[in-house]
Amino acid sequence: MAIPEKQILVCQSFRAGGDPKGVCFKQTDGFLQYMEEEILARGLDILITATGCMKLCEKGPIMVVQPDNWWFGGVDSEEAIDAILDGIEAGEPCAEYLLS
C-alpha cells in the first residue's frame, strides 16, 4: 500500500493491553465498516485508522481528519459520518461536529 492522501483517525480507546473501552468505542459499533464502505463508494484515498484514547473523552466519539488536522466530536451516527465525508469532498470541515 502506498501512503494515503488522508487518514481518518477513529478513537476506539484501546488500552495498553489492547482492550477497547470508553465512550468512543461504545458509541461507534459498526462505524469502521460503514466508513470503509463509504470511502470505497466515494472513491476517496483515505485510510481509516482505529486509535487508542485521544484524550477528549468528554467530547466523544472523536474522529480526526489528517493532514487537515480537523477534530470532530459527538460523531455518534452514520449521518454524522456522512456529513464529515461530505465536508472532506467539499474541502471544508463540517461545522456541526467540528471542535476548536
Added chain:
Amino acid sequence: MAIPEKQILVCQSFRAGGDPKGVCFKQTDGFLQYMEEEILARGLDILITATGCMKLCEKGPIMVVQPDNWWFGGVDSEEAIDAILDGIEAGEPCAEYLLS
C-alpha cells in the same frame, strides 16, 4: 485537554477485538513510554496516539507525524525516535526513516 499541535501515530496493530499484534507492536515495546517522556522533556505539544494497523507492515515499525503527514518506517530504536523528534523540532522530516 485542548487539541494538540501535532500527533505522532504509533502503529500497534490493534485488531478489531483490541488484541495488539504484528511487527509494529512487537518491535516497539516500551517506545510509547519513552516518547511520552521525551516529549515532556522537550516541551513539545504532541499527542502520542497508538493505532491499529496502518497497512505498511512490511516497512514497520511505522510512525506518522500529523498534520505534517510525514510517514516513517523502520522505527525500531530510541535513536530512531530521537532523530524523528529532532526533525520535528527542526521543521524537517528525518530523511533516514522517511517513507515516500
